[in-house]
Amino acid sequence: MQTTTVIDSPATEHAHAHGHTGHHHTETFLSKYIFSLDHKTIGKQFLIMGMIWAVIGGLMSVIFRIQLGWPDETFPILEKMFAAWYTDGKLNPEAYYMMVTMHGTIMVFFVLTASLSGTFANILIPLQIGARDMASPLMNALSFWLFFTASVVMFGSIFLPTGAASAGWTIYPPLSALPQTSPGSGDGMTWWLISMVLFVASTLLGGLNYVSTVLNMRTKGMSMFKMPLTVWALFFTAIIGILSFPVLVSAVVLLIFDRSLGTSFYLSNIVIGGQALPYAGGSPILFQHLFWFLGHPEVYIVILPAMGMVSEILAIHSRKPIFGYKAMIFSILGITVLGFIVWAHHMFMTGMNPFLGSVFTLFTLLIAIPSAVKVFNWLTTLWRGNIKINPPSMFAIGFVSMFISGGLTGIWLGNSTVDIQLHDTYFVIAHFHIVMGIAAFFGMFAGVYHWFPRMFGRMMNETMAYIHFAITFVGSYLIFWPMHFLGLAGVPRRYYTFNEFEAFAHYGTLNKVISIAAIIVFLGQLIFLVNFFWSIKRGRKSTQNPWQANTLEWTSPIEGIHGNWEGDLPEVHRWPYDYSRDPNSDVDFIPQTVPLTEEEKKDKIHH
Amino acid sequence: MSGHLTEEQYKSQVAAVWKSTLWLSIITVVEVVIALTLGHLIPKFILNLFFVLASVLKAFFIIAEFMHLKYEKRAFIISLGVPLIFLVWALIAFVVEGNYWLHLNFPK
Amino acid sequence: MAEVIEIKEEHHVDQLPTPNNGEGGENSALNISYGKTMMWYFLLSDAFTFSAFLISYATIRISQPWWPDPNVVFKSFPFMAHANVPLGFVSVMTFVLILSSVAVVRAVQEGHRMNQKGVVTWMFWGIVGGVFFLGCQAWEWNNLIHEGLRPFYNPFGPNEAGKTTLFLEKMAMSPGPVAFGALFFGITGFHGFHVFTGVCLNVYGLIGAANGPFHKRGHYEMIEKLGLYWHFVDLVWVFVFLAFYLM
Incomplete structure (x- = not known):
């Protein structure tokens, strides 16, 4: 009964579907790998770009960690490599601030926002909901290329004569608004702002696509409450992006006006070098409010995809249904909603209205509830499970560990009274690096190890993966755990050196330990890169369903074809977590495409 | 439709x-x-x-x-309406802040 | 959409798939096509951009001890040199934008009836309204600039120009709060940019409707999507009007 027809990608009009038969689309290298409209290829493009950026961002952290660990030493070899940033073998203070700023910007926006959800939303959403592609493949490709352009602009700014932006990744005015305040606030800042507007456009195109794909393109039987938690998490991530990034655009546009048109949105009562500037009536705190209205939801954009993937991976590798499927969904929803109303907890020490601060403290502490629901659900999913030890499950468990360690200190920092002591110290650095940096990376690694066979048809090398895991897990704690103590002692963040301060000088050894650990962890990531690229070519061939998972992506041909499925789309009959359902059966998983048995139809638990 | x-x-x-x-x-x-x-x-x-x-x-x-x-559909209307709550809270919080600045900068 | 997906499957040409899903699978959760879903959520996103601007406006305005009275600032009318018509001109602008929006609604309705001529006519009037609005805005900007309003200078205020009222010298050079000009040009400019984009999109819609490609598709969904954007521009104007001219 099957006839060969060609239908356009879903975004084109249906009328085009008439009457094309047997047409073969020829593909060149450019159309297949570079300007591809296929969601799987675009996902891989995001992943590779993310890796490049992670290496660059990580290298920057190594450079400033060397400065912090050995502030008195000179490094002629580094001066040879980065001549523009070193004088007499020592890192210039301006270059140090540039490194810190670029490390934050690159890691937060390009790696953990664009690349994390870009990779997995693109690859997993259509495959897991049973769609041929995204709602609009063209917009999807545009999203990647805008991200690419944005990142090229950002990278280019590093080579400007005055250097890249150096006002911190939060680019607070007046430092970022007035070019005379620091070299990086000149052209580098302008390029930063241009790059960020392009980046927001990219996020928006991607996010709109993900949302409408999830809402409209699900295959037969795939109701919203039969979707895997990965898709739910990516769905809410996209919604957060759609609602929060436009506010960054507003903040950036007003900052551009302040910089170029002489307006005073964020500026007032400023004297530089004895000269009073004619700005009046604005407030730098206004920028902080606007920035953090994006900035706080942003951290959930970073962590939610990791949470979703970890939920999925933990259930699969402990061969148990996820504990509290709906509780997971509603806690994602709760985190999404609460994430939008707590932004000013980043600003307790700015001189904002203290009464407002107490309201924000209340809302902030409420986030502990959905977060704890998720943590306990992961733990209870693992509880008495038939846990398979393999790279994805190790990284997923590592994620849970990191999320707990970093999340608990969040409760400290959310209290405005405690924050008075801890604000802008290394305690904050430790908190957010563990909870949204390392944890999100662990989720990302778990995802890459788990879906690598789906992406490339081969398995990654396990030995290298275990070494990678051990170095990353132990090393990350070695970097960030001591920082809590530095922070409690009041050591401030973003300082170029602590030698000058009697109170902090005796932490020199601790700083050395942190720096050594940072360098080792950075080198450890190279093992992952080698493993990744080696396995693409040489890895063991994967079977169709290597993890014995239930979700739809493992029913689609593993070599990856346009349109994802030959013939009809699969039909979904059950939720994605039927693991170890029948103790007497040899097979401990029931894919979503298997129809319900008669007994199951009577038992209405999961339908 | x-x-x-x-x-x-x-x-x-x-x-x-x-x-x-x-x-x-x-x-x-x-x-x-x-x-x-x-x-x-x-x-x-x-x-x-x-x-x-x-x-x-x-x-x-x-x-x-x-x-x-x-x-x-009702769910669609809700999905568009609910996010506006964030804007209401933002308006309240921002205006409270602005009012606070007024009293800081121009004490009576 | 150059990329063509090749699949083998049973495909009934006479049974057109629903607009929700290319292959008639699970229906859309919200019973609305993905194109319109995208447009709606894009507009929601854009609403957050505008709201951020307007909320910033409210914050800065409330932090100022004095703010210009709109009835004093916006009182000029074209071709009436020394006329004193508070809010007269902006009322005309508002009315034109509403009528333009109505014209596009009518175009959408004619599209549902597959009445090509009706779509073209009403889209045309919608574009005329948009262009007229932009012209009005250009005139108003020009007029205010002539009166001395700048993003960094505000002649409407209680102080004498050049005198200082704040604790630092050489500050507060302008008689009124400088933020007024910046916010006015910034926000109406950003809105005007949206109107301009909308006019361009509507011209695209007009051409598509007049030349027939939309008609051949069997539906005028493109006009609906453009219409959503155009009404959103009108919607934003309601709040810009509220913030700058009424309050």
């Missing part, structure tokens, strides 16, 4: 649109007249409250009738 309307449906929809237009015009005229005549008689707070409510009413006509949202 998609597809082809009967003549009666078409006529009633056209009539609904013109009715909304009339309402929008009336509200705008009333707003301007009140701004011009009663501006100095009524306390500023009550006047502003009236303007805000009138604008929200105008927004309702545009969204419900012109943008056709009234005829969409």
Whole structure:
């Protein structure tokens, strides 16, 4: 009964579907790998770009960690490599601030926002909901290329004569608004702002696509409450992006006006070098409010995809249904909603209205509830499970560990009274690096190890993966755990050196330990890169369903074809977590495409 | 939504649109007249409250009738309406802050 | 959409798939096509951009001890040199934008009836309204600039120009709060940019409707999507009008 027809990608009009038969689309290298409209290829493009950026961002952290660990030493070899940033073998203070700023910007926006959800939303959403592609493949490709352009602009700014932006990744005015305040606030800042507007456009195109794909393109039987938690998490991530990034655009546009048109949105009562500037009536705190209205939801954009993937991976590798499927969904929803109303907890020490601060403290502490629901659900999913030890499950468990360690200190920092002591110290650095940096990376690694066979048809090398895991897990704690103590002692963040301060000088050894650990962890990531690229070519061939998972992506041909499925789309009959359902059966998983048995139809638990 | 309307449906929809237009015009005229005549008689707070409510009413006509949202599925309307709560809270928090700056910078 | 997906499957040409899903699978959760879903959520996103601007406006305005009275600032009318018509001109602008929006609604309705001529006519009037609005805005900007309003200078205020009122000298050079000009040009400019984009999109819609590609598709969904954007521009104007001219 099957006839060969060609239908356009879903975004084109249906009328085009008439009457094309047997047409073969020829593909060149450019159309297949570079300007591809296929969601799987675009996902891989995001992943590779993310890796490049992670290496660059990580290298920057190594450079400033060397400065912090050995502030008195000179490094002629580094001066040879980065001549523009070193004088007499020592890192210039301006270059140090540039490194810190670029490390934050690159890691937060390009790696953990664009690349994390870009990779997995693109690859997993259509495959897991049973769609041929995204709602609009063209917009999807545009999203990647805008991200690419944005990142090229950002990278280019590093080579400007005055250097890249150096006002911190939060680019607070007046430092970022007035070019005379620091070299990086000149052209580098302008390029930063241009790059960020392009980046927001990219996020928006991607996010709109993900949302409408999830809402409209699900295959037969795939109701919203039969979707895997990965898709739910990516769905809410996209919604957060759609609602929060436009506010960054507003903040950036007003900052551009302040910089170029002489307006005073964020500026007032400023004297530089004895000269009073004619700005009046604005407030730098206004920028902080606007920035953090994006900035706080942003951290959930970073962590939610990791949470979703970890939920999925933990259930699969402990061969148990996820504990509290709906509780997971509603806690994602709760985190999404609460994430939008707590932004000013980043600003307790700015001189904002203290009464407002107490309201924000209340809302902030409420986030502990959905977060704890998720943590306990992961733990209870693992509880008495038939846990398979393999790279994805190790990284997923590592994620849970990191999320707990970093999340608990969040409760400290959310209290405005405690924050008075801890604000802008290394305690904050430790908190957010563990909870949204390392944890999100662990989720990302778990995802890459788990879906690598789906992406490339081969398995990654396990030995290298275990070494990678051990170095990353132990090393990350070695970097960030001591920082809590530095922070409690009041050591401030973003300082170029602590030698000058009697109170902090005796932490020199601790700083050395942190720096050594940072360098080792950075080198450890190279093992992952080698493993990744080696396995693409040489890895063991994967079977169709290597993890014995239930979700739809493992029913689609593993070599990856346009349109994802030959013939009809699969039909979904059950939720994605039927693991170890029948103790007497040899097979401990029931894919979503298997129809319900008669007994199951009577038992209405999961339908 | 998609597809082809009967003549009666078409006529009633056209009539609904013109009715909304009339309402929008009336509200705008009333707003301007009140701004011009009663501006100095009524306390500023009550006047502003009236303007805000009138604008929200105008927004309702545009969204419900012109943008056709009234005829969409309820879940869709909710999905668009709920995020606006964030804006309400943002407005409250920002204005409280602005008021606080006023008192910091210009103490009585 | 150059990329063509090749699949083998049973495909009934006479049974057109629903607009929700290319292959008639699970229906859309919200019973609305993905194109319109995208447009709606894009507009929601854009609403957050505008709201951020307007909320910033409210914050800055409330932090100022004094703010210009709109009835004093916006009182000029074209071709009436020394006329004193508070809010007169902006009322005309508002009315034109509403009528333009109505014209596009009518175009959408004619599209549902597959009445090509009706779509073209009403889209045309919608574009005329948009262009007229932009012209009005250009005139108003020009007029205010002539009166001395700049993003960094505000002649409408209680102080004498050049005198200082704040604690630092050489500050507060302008009689009124400088933020007024910046916010006015910034926000109406950003809105005007949206109107301009909308006019361009509507011209695209007009051409598509007049030349027939939309008609051949069997539906005028493109006009609906453009219409959503155009009404949104009108919607934003309601609040810009509220913030700058009424309050």
